[in-house]
Amino acid sequence: MAAGATKAKVEAFGRPPAMLALLKSPSGTIGLILVAMLVIVAILAPFIAPFDPLRMASGPRLQPPSTAHIFGTDDFGRDVFSRIVFGARLTLQIGTIAVGISLTAGLLIGLVAGYGGGWVERILMRLVDVLFSFTEIVIALACLAIFGIGLTNAMIAIGIASIPFYARVTHSIVLVEKNKPYFEAAVSAGAGHVRLLFHHLLPNVLPTLIVVGTLGVSTAVLAAAGLSFLGLGAQPPAPEWGFMLSSSRDLISRAPWMMIFPGLAIMVTVLGFNLLGDGIREVLDPRQRSR
Amino acid sequence: MLRYLLKRILAALVTIWITTIAVTLLIHAVPGDPVRIMYAKFQSTPEQIEEIRQRLGLDQPIWVQYWRYMERLFEGDLGRSIVGDQPVLDILLTRFPPTVALAATSLAIAVIIGMTLGFLAAYRRGTLVDMGAMVVAIVGVSMPHFWLGLLLLFFFALELGWLPVAGSDWRSLILPALTLGLANAAVLARLTRSAMIDIFDQDFVRTAHAKGLPKTLVLYRHALRSGLVPVVAMLGLQFAYLMGGAIVVENVFAWNGVGRLAIEAVFARDYPLIQGFILFFATVVVVVSVIIDVLYAVVDPRIRYS
Numbered sequence: 001m002a003a004g005a006t007k008a009k010v011e012a013f014g015r016p017p018a019m020l021a022l023l024k025s026p027s028g029t030i031g032l033i034l035v036a037m038l039v040i041v042a043i044l045a046p047f048i049a050p051f052d053p054l055r056m057a058s059g060p061r062l063q064p065p066s067t068a069h070i071f072g073t074d075d076f077g078r079d080v081f082s083r084i085v086f087g088a089r090l091t092l093q094i095g096t097i098a099v100g101i102s103l104t105a106g107l108l109i110g111l112v113a114g115y116g117g118g119w120v121e122r123i124l125m126r127l128v129d130v131l132f133s134f135t136e137i138v139i140a141l142a143c144l145a146i147f148g149i150g151l152t153n154a155m156i157a158i159g160i161a162s163i164p165f166y167a168r169v170t171h172s173i174v175l176v177e178k179n180k181p182y183f184e185a186a187v188s189a190g191a192g193h194v195r196l197l198f199h200h201l202l203p204n205v206l207p208t209l210i211v212v213g214t215l216g217v218s219t220a221v222l223a224a225a226g227l228s229f230l231g232l233g234a235q236p237p238a239p240e241w242g243f244m245l246s247s248s249r250d251l252i253s254r255a256p257w258m259m260i261f262p263g264l265a266i267m268v269t270v271l272g273f274n275l276l277g278d279g280i281r282e283v284l285d286p287r288q289r290s291r
Numbered sequence: 292m293l294r295y296l297l298k299r300i301l302a303a304l305v306t307i308w309i310t311t312i313a314v315t316l317l318i319h320a321v322p323g324d325p326v327r328i329m330y331a332k333f334q335s336t337p338e339q340i341e342e343i344r345q346r347l348g349l350d351q352p353i354w355v356q357y358w359r360y361m362e363r364l365f366e367g368d369l370g371r372s373i374v375g376d377q378p379v380l381d382i383l384l385t386r387f388p389p390t391v392a393l394a395a396t397s398l399a400i401a402v403i404i405g406m407t408l409g410f411l412a413a414y415r416r417g418t419l420v421d422m423g424a425m426v427v428a429i430v431g432v433s434m435p436h437f438w439l440g441l442l443l444l445f446f447f448a449l450e451l452g453w454l455p456v457a458g459s460d461w462r463s464l465i466l467p468a469l470t471l472g473l474a475n476a477a478v479l480a481r482l483t484r485s486a487m488i489d490i491f492d493q494d495f496v497r498t499a500h501a502k503g504l505p506k507t508l509v510l511y512r513h514a515l516r517s518g519l520v521p522v523v524a525m526l527g528l529q530f531a532y533l534m535g536g537a538i539v540v541e542n543v544f545a546w547n548g549v550g551r552l553a554i555e556a557v558f559a560r561d562y563p564l565i566q567g568f569i570l571f572f573a574t575v576v577v578v579v580s581v582i583i584d585v586l587y588a589v590v591d592p593r594i595r596y597s
Binding site: 027 | 429
């Protein structure tokens with residue numbers, strides 16, 4: 001009994017803050033550093049980039065990496081390094097907007113389905129299942145076919161494409177929360193629908209969903225780069241990494257640096273979010289730690 | 292088992308049915324006049340536009356349009372493409388075999404490399420082999436398909452000249468299949484590893500070791516067999532993911548499959564073709580996942596009786 005109480009106390013007071021726990025896992029630490037680097041580069045872009053990312057003839061065309069242009073120049077004489085630095089801004093913007101859309105809509109659908117139950121739940125979750133089997137890229141393509149191509153539409157399309165995923169996650173959390181004593185107490189105390197949904201369920205669903213959303217950024221960044229690579233997203237002269245890769249295609253053998261650095265930038269960003277996600281998962285689920 | 296089978300098939304049919312509705316509604320969700328958008332580059336007169344609208348049935352109430360769409364669908368008619376004016380089904384069927392070849396080859400590459408890597412990592416958990424395999428896997432998961440494709444293209448086609456840059460024969464299949472296969476191998480390696488670790492910790496594996504059975508026998512007969520069950524279950528999702536990746540990879544290597552067709556259709560705003568593609572793609576993914584689920588139920592009796 002006494003031992004149990006002490007243990008509870010230690011758990012309540014002695015548990016390291018989440019951030020510290022995250023830093024204990026190597027993948028979490030590396031992920032955090034990579035994501036922090038991306039954010040810093042995006043914020044300080046004008047100070048880090050030596051050239052205007054859109055200015056043509058910042059140097060001679062198709063220059064290999066040198067001290068003046070560390071990542072070389074492209075076919076318009078633009079500085080590849082400066083374009084990548086400014087691309088970080090676009091990438092963060094894409095990630096947050098796309099995840100924001102899918103998270104908000106998915107949260108609402110999942111909450112309503114899980115809370116409502118009955119036929120509301122059956123219809124909504126059936127629709128979610130159907131959308132799920134379309135795969136995200138096909139939903140995104142359908143959206144682009146409707147709205148037309150472009151970076152803004154691509155962000156929206158990716159946001160819409162991931163709604164089923166967030167709806168499923170929310171739905172499964174709500175099902176668990178609904179059976180907890182606090183919720184049953186609120187129901188028997190006569191709380192109304194709005195109060196139950198937004199005062200009781202939402203605050204308990206949100207933390208997990210924010211974690212899932214952080215991981216979702218990597219998927220969104222990959223998808224947006226893919227659409228831009230296909231020519232459906234960012235349009236010239238945007239310094240978007242996927243678009244930069246696509247314009248390097250015809251010049252791969254003459255100017256491989258145009259292909260290597262934007263790809264590396266996408267990979268490091270996605271890797272950062274993936275590692276951060278792995279780290280967060282380890283903190284949340286200690287069973288995974290020994291693996 | 293029969294009950295389970297019927298339930299899965301029914302669910303699949305509902306999915307396909309909802310897809311037909313979604314596909315019919317798609318053209319009405321377009322802001323502005325879809326006919327004008329589709330025929331923008333043909334410089335048609337207003338009379339011609341009206342004629343096309345009537346021919347496509349877009350002047351009818353939406354439920355009439357849906358009814359006609361379903362009628363034609365049952366006759367195997369998916370409409371005609373705007374660009375090239377050919378039956379949509381014919382186009383899809385001629386572009387499908389290359390995609391099947393790509394998907395099947397990549398899936399084989401992904402399964403062989405991914406499962407071996409995941410199995411080795413789990414077996415040698417905590418060693419350098421495990422760490423190395425998992426570093427490779429997480430880098431692989433984070434690598435954009437199209438970048439991996441360009442890198443392979445650069446080294447093997449342009450620098451070394453071993454393989455063609457593009458084409459339609461089996462030698463041209465190697466690079467796209469390798470790209471898609473390696474990308475999916477990374478995902479499978481992570482899945483296999485965690486599934487196998489769960490199994491290695493189970494009592495029946497420990498007992499088998501304790502009984503003094505030969506190591507290889509325990510590995511293959513006890514651990515591998517049950518470890519693969521959850522991995523097979525994930526193959527359905529994996530296949531959908533792979534098909535999505537195929538759309539991008541086909542475009543990197545100018546591989547003439549349905550994925551490349553889809554992008555061409557979106558660019559040209561060829562709505563009949565886009566509608567046909569979505570229905571076709573969803574049907575393929577749904578049918579394959581039903582097959583995988585049924586195979587899974589055959590392997591694991593707990594599924595069909597629950």
